[in-house]
Amino acid sequence: MEFIDLIKSTLIFRTIILFVFGLCIGSFLNVVIYRLPIMLNNIWKKECQEFLDENIVIEAEKFNLSYPSSHCPSCKAKVPFWSNIPIVGFLILCGKCYKCKAKISVRYLFIELLTGIVFACVGYVHNDLLLIGFSLVFFSILIALIFIDFDTYLLPDELTLPLVWIGLLTNLNGAISGSLKLAVFGAVVGYMSLWSIYWIFKLITGKEGMGYGDFKLLAAIGAFLGVTYLCNVLIVASLLGIVYTVYLRVCGKSQRGDAIPFGPFLGAGAIMTFFCGNYFINVFLLV
């Protein structure tokens, strides 16, 4: 009880505890980001197999979040338990496999740190434990979606749909959006705005500008933040998307017509809006 009271009442204690907790969840998210798309792929292949009555090669029959245990992709050596300790494991290993010295992506470290910082910031701005709990679940799923979309161009229903419900549940009393009504409108407007843009673009050009996962992700963000913040999220997402596209073009890493995932920028826009409010839209209005 004392521990809970301490978390509720002491800002610095709450922030540090949530930072460390965020590092651990970030470590788990690294597993989800890598393994969930492979697991879904296997499920879809099995469904195709049953539907078409054909033999489709499934790489690993048994593959889930806990099996096989973590191993080096280069030499297949099992990752020692202590190396799973967030940040510390990476630093002790100097970012290399302990056996074959193959480089470990610095992105693992980045995702752990990002989750830790986001969790700490949630603890900094809120002290209601239920609200903190909902927000942490929301941001954990959001971070997983950002990187899954970045890697695979997929925003799985298995994550986007629960995110909509979590967004609405968080706002039963309007804790973040202001009222439940604003959260419900946020979900509807979030989905319909991108859906409309998708169909207008498709009717004019005959091409698909984005995926249905983007509509569901923005619906979830609208449910969580409320309809009044959606414009800000879209402005930040579009700006980041433009900067990233220009960067890829300048570096020669993409060509005209290449697809670029929109989910990571929607996610980044949601995180920035949660902490900064309508800051960006206000800057636009002033300009």
Ligand SMILES: [Zn+2]
């Ligand atoms: Zn290795």
